[in-house]
């Protein structure tokens with residue numbers, strides 16, 4: 001049996017008397033592009049917060065690349081190779097876009113980060129980082145903003161830069177929370193095509209929250225996990241989801 005990039009088993013999260021996540025189970029394989037979809041308030045972001053260690057689980061188990069990550073701190077989970085974005089982006093507003101990509105993510109300041117800059121070969125490494133950063137901005141179609149301050153970006157552009165920043169850390173498991181919310185339709189589709197390609201090229205386990213069912217079904221995801229009231233309503237390929245009666249009832253208004 002191959003190891004999954006991410007495996008969530010019977011995850012439950014209560015906020016006082018409210019059960020936000022109710023025994024959710026699913027997995028994402030390496031190189032697999034999976035959509036997590038469901039109505040507002042059904043527990044998608046809470047699931048991400050539990051997986052990334054920002055919230056304590058009420059019960060359940062999280063495995064990242066075959067390692068038990070249940071109860072770990074966010075920085076420990078990040079060092080296993082898992083990175084996530086937030087529904088509301090967190091950029092350094094007073095830095096330029098390219099600088100935002102070059103700053104190591106908060107949890108990745110290795111103790112020897114400054115020393116590493118003095119090592120022979122570090123100049124080449126820095127050049128490589130810079131060219132990676134520009135290629136990511138190109139892919140996300142925001143390279144024309146590279147030297148603008150992050151505070152000058154529109155909401156949609158901030159989302160794209162945030163995705164770029166996340167990819168700079170070479171994640172092996174990547175969780176994106178509504179990455180194209182506020183991004184115009186045709187660009188959103190191109191971004192998803194690029195994410196699809198990147199998932200395969202870099203063998204990332206990619207899990208993307210999206211609230212628009214019709215959109216996710218035509219973006220080329222491998223699988224869709226449909227969540228309703230904190231549990232998995234169904235999961236399957238886009239075709240299987242399209243034909244599922246309970247999903248049709250809940251979403252497509254039949």
Ligand SMILES: Nc1ncnc2c1ncn2[C@@H]1O[C@H](COP(=O)(O)OP(=O)(O)O)[C@@H](O)[C@H]1O
Nearest residue numbers: 015018020038039040041042043044045046047
């Ligand atoms: N920190 C929190 N404290 C209390 N309730 C919360 C908290 N975070 C989320 N909730 C509640 O949990 C439920 C699921 O929220 P959320 O996971 O954000 O949904 P989604 O991302 O699917 O829209 C909602 O009813 C929400 O109000």
Ligand SMILES: [Mg+2]
Nearest residue numbers: 044045046087
């Ligand atoms: Mg949410």
